[in-house]
Amino acid sequence: MIRLHGYFVENLMVRCSMKRSRWMGVPMNYLGVVDSPQFRATEKIKWPIRLKITLPFLFLALAVATGVTILFWRIVLENVDERFNNQLYEAGRLTADAIASIESNQAESIRLFANTAGVAEALRSKDAEEVRRLVMGAVVNNQVQAVEFIDTSGALVLAIRQRQNTETISYEYVQDGLPVFAAWPIVQKALESQPGDFQKYASFVQTDWGSYFYVAGPVRNSAQEITGVTLVGLPVSALARMLREATLAQVTLYDFEGQPISTSFPTTGYTQPLDRSLIDEILTKQDISSFRRDASSRDISGKDLDYGEILGPWETNNGEDIGLVGSALVKNVLITATLPSRILTISLVFLTVLLIILIGFNLSTVITRPLVHLMKATQSVASGDLEVHVAKESNDEIAVLADSFNVMIQNLTQTHQEMVSNYDSTLEGWVKILEIRDKETSGHSQRVVELTMAIADVMGIPEDRKVTLHRGALLHDIGKLGIPDSILLKNGPLTPEEMKIMRKHPAYAYEMLRNIPYLAQASVIPFCHHEWWNGNGYPRQLIGESIPLEARVFAIVDAWDALTTDRPYRKRVTPGEALDVIIGESGRQFDPRLVEIFAHYIETNFLGGKVTI
Known part of the structure; x- marks a missing residue:
């Protein structure tokens, strides 16, 4: 008989596994994704991502081209002589400022x-x-x-x-x-x-x-x-050396006779005395307003390089002339940028870089924000949350992806609910088989499930553990499928040998359920609900809180239902008498804290007149 029941249960498990395998292999169309109106009715893309990325960089390219054009006219086509004179004047001005400093x-x-x-x-x-x-x-x-x-x-x-x-x-x-x-x-x-x-x-x-x-x-x-x-x-x-460092020009100091006093030129070939006429011109021009752009200058020819030198008075901060000063730059055939051109170049480069950074930041934000939301939603789904929804923030490919994701979640949720419903229906079928076989426990599983869930609500047990509690309570006696009819259906007390076999049904239940991931956690109730608080239970003689909480809760509910229903070998007792028995077993068979919670619930809902037994 044990073999027959074992084959029957194994056959049920195989058929359930085949059902799940068939579901895993069904085409997507069967799940309703392809035919879903939400999946088909996607709006026309108005702003593709490619266009969003291309347009800003097109504008940036136009801006850079404009800037390069300006620099081309300023640097390449600008008059070389004028540019050198501007640089020479700038060197003279910097020299005067450096002397004052x-x-x-x-x-x-x-x-x-x-x-x-x-x-x-x-x-x-x-x-x-x-x-x-x-x-x-x-x-x-x-x-x-x-x-x-x-x-x-x-x-x-x-x-x-x-x-x-x-x-x-x-x-x-x-x-x-x-x-x-x-x-x-x-x-x-x-x-x-x-x-x-x-x-x-x-x-x-x-x-x-x-x-x-x-x-x-x-x-x-x-x-x-x-x-x-x-x-x-x-x-x-x-x-002279300090002025050279401050201006990057070669600086020579002259006395009023035009004789060099000191110079930053590394060789003496460039320190040539000033003509008298040039000295008079310098001193005459210093008080004329146009002198700033019409300063005196001369060419200096050396052994290797030719220089242009701008000359002016060596003036103290009090306005007194104490000599003459010359600032010289090499006459390079290569074009070098004037100070305004350098400032313009640096400004354009800075603005271009800043513009690229701002556009890149804004672009990355616009593109990645919905992707980040979609990523977080995907992570939530991966962790088991099927209630997520991704809001559509644009009208492009990412929006289509968000719509498809939401449809996928809806179908996953529906399929998951159907699968859970099918599993639970299968469990109820197992229990129905057991009740048909053991007529004296007819309706027992449904009653203990309802009362167990009511106690779980009072205790505030989380929803995920309540699901485990529900399934475990439903399957608490599933191991009796492995007990022979001669023992299970015996009308009268069991012998010690028969009791020893009967007490194996928790272990049978554990062996049946432990390798089914969907029921592995729920197996603690069928396996442990006959354990006693003081360690005198079976099959493992667990003590106190080493007994899983779900099993401790269910043990009290199972005992209550057994006491308050008729059995072939005894009549039921009143709710008050049953509660007295359970309270009497507090600290011995049952968890005292849970007995207190259970007693409060029974007194409120059964003994207070709300429910008629």
């Missing part, structure tokens, strides 16, 4: 030294060591190349001068006290300045220690009395 830096150093606490007093007392101690840090930090501290008689108190032509930076200190500076006009002007006069005085000076560009300013004490003069100097060779 260097003088301003020297004046700032003077203010720093003059305002250093204690310097005025040390200078009055001619304490050279104290002056050196107070200012040496600032001299090094500001990279001052020469500073002279003069008393009110024009005598040197202290000179700090950077040694020239050495690999390391070092300073020499001079404190001879001789009045060599008294005849210098800039020293005299500084000593004669009035309180509130913050002017500084600059000049080129040829000294015993070299040719220097000096800036002078008074030192005053707290009573605004002049206690001396500070001069900050720069060797003219260093000045």
